[in-house]
Amino acid sequence: MSEISRRSALKALGLATASAVVGSSTLKDNLLGGESLSQVFPQIPAEDNLFPFEGVHQAGILTDPPDAILVASLQVIPTTLDGLVQIMKILTERIRALMAGQLGPVVDESDQFPPKNTGDMGYDQLNEGHLTILVGLGSSLFIQGGQDRFGLAAKKPLALKPMPRDLIGDKLNPDLLDGDILLEISSDHPLENMHALRDILRNTKGLLSPLWMQPGFQRHQKNVPVGQANVRTVLGFKDGTTNLDVNNDDLMNTMVWTGTEEPSWAQGGTYMALRLIRESIEHWDRQSLESQQNSIGRYKVSGASLDNITEVQLPDYADDPDGNTVPLDAHIRKANPRLGPESEKRRILRRGYMYLNGFDKSGLLDGGAIFHAFCRNVEEQFEYIKRNYMTNRNFPKTNTGVQDLDEYMFAVGGGYFFIPAGVQSDGRFLADALLLG
Numbered sequence: 001m002s003e004i005s006r007r008s009a010l011k012a013l014g015l016a017t018a019s020a021v022v023g024s025s026t027l028k029d030n031l032l033g034g035e036s037l038s039q040v041f042p043q044i045p046a047e048d049n050l051f052p053f054e055g056v057h058q059a060g061i062l063t064d065p066p067d068a069i070l071v072a073s074l075q076v077i078p079t080t081l082d083g084l085v086q087i088m089k090i091l092t093e094r095i096r097a098l099m100a101g102q103l104g105p106v107v108d109e110s111d112q113f114p115p116k117n118t119g120d121m122g123y124d125q126l127n128e129g130h131l132t133i134l135v136g137l138g139s140s141l142f143i144q145g146g147q148d149r150f151g152l153a154a155k156k157p158l159a160l161k162p163m164p165r166d167l168i169g170d171k172l173n174p175d176l177l178d179g180d181i182l183l184e185i186s187s188d189h190p191l192e193n194m195h196a197l198r199d200i201l202r203n204t205k206g207l208l209s210p211l212w213m214q215p216g217f218q219r220h221q222k223n224v225p226v227g228q229a230n231v232r233t234v235l236g237f238k239d240g241t242t243n244l245d246v247n248n249d250d251l252m253n254t255m256v257w258t259g260t261e262e263p264s265w266a267q268g269g270t271y272m273a274l275r276l277i278r279e280s281i282e283h284w285d286r287q288s289l290e291s292q293q294n295s296i297g298r299y300k301v302s303g304a305s306l307d308n309i310t311e312v313q314l315p316d317y318a319d320d321p322d323g324n325t326v327p328l329d330a331h332i333r334k335a336n337p338r339l340g341p342e343s344e345k346r347r348i349l350r351r352g353y354m355y356l357n358g359f360d361k362s363g364l365l366d367g368g369a370i371f372h373a374f375c376r377n378v379e380e381q382f383e384y385i386k387r388n389y390m391t392n393r394n395f396p397k398t399n400t401g402v403q404d405l406d407e408y409m410f411a412v413g414g415g416y417f418f419i420p421a422g423v424q425s426d427g428r429f430l431a432d433a434l435l436l437g
């Protein structure tokens, strides 16, 4: 059957999309002249190349991070709660379809209207890509300029607020901060991320307007033994060695997912501290290997902490109180000083990507990290580490100074976002318990 006659056959039946008829076995012979639908639209097994949309938690936190990312911060245009409901319903519908790989052949398109599929990813069902689209809510949805914009102020998650403007070392660009809704799109390919963003923007035209975005990338190595990092940072060091284990449910429940401390609609969600961190790449590249390793507290090639031989061995700071082996201002020592329960409760789930935006006006690489910290309470975890450990000049000892790494990096943007729980069934939509509850 030719492309044209297949389209005509489907059009004649008034079917909305080709995917709508896949599975309608009673119609298939009449419709396609005996040719089976699976022959016409072959369904390649998805295996684990698509992540499910539905779940207790949104996909994109525990799921394996793919190589390409696009974060986009958006502003809500409507001023009523109904408008917000409409936005969340559309987002849910589009994310569900995009994550299922539905691109849609042009079978039901009118020549007189813009095609529904932008076409940049083709027209076949997509069975690959590991696409996830995480939706975060900014504090401005609850309170903005002292105003209760949508009547939701009383339901604001406890620790949600604009990203602080006073964190030591930050050089924030006001055009790269916060936002009402954050979309974090990740997949195996930057094109798929762009496709998803285009799709969402065109379907929310007049409802959402863009604020800022940042594309990024990473190289995830395959088959890396458990306990070892599978990525490196811009600085060349292994990243994620001591990250929280996403397969440990108890740890996730304690450290990442919100619980009964939050309003009921906000339980089972998490906070995301998203930081666009510019790194002084050329400056770093001129440092000796020894000084780079002292700055991080680990060996560059193996990833072992400076008091150990292998990456998986844990540092023992009690045995090195003056920092003779792992300096007191080393990044890993400042970020996790290993003080027992006091610092254990500060731990965060990290996801690390890099970005490169070209050269700045000085001809230096404008690149760095798209840093994520997922935590059950953003103030008690991410922000506590930042304020009380990393940039506290008297921690862990008087006159230690801020962490050495701060000489090579500074945040330029980002925001704090609340990530509501996942959508668990067909009739539900993202954040419905907040908006309809």
Ligand code: HEM
Pocket: 229, 233, 234, 235, 237, 238, 239, 240, 241, 242, 243, 275, 277, 279, 296, 298, 331, 332, 333, 335, 336, 348, 368, 369, 371, 373, 382, 385, 386, 390, 409
């Ligand atoms: C450009 C920015 C950053 C770079 C290049 C960077 C790099 C690294 C590296 C190489 C490690 C060691 C490997 C590992 O255990 O994963 C590490 C660990 C860590 N980083 Fe960062 N990091 C950055 C920003 C941050 C920020 C902003 C925070 C939080 C406030 C943070 C918190 C941590 C924590 C908690 C650890 C684990 C320490 C441990 O458990 O021993 N990092 N980072």
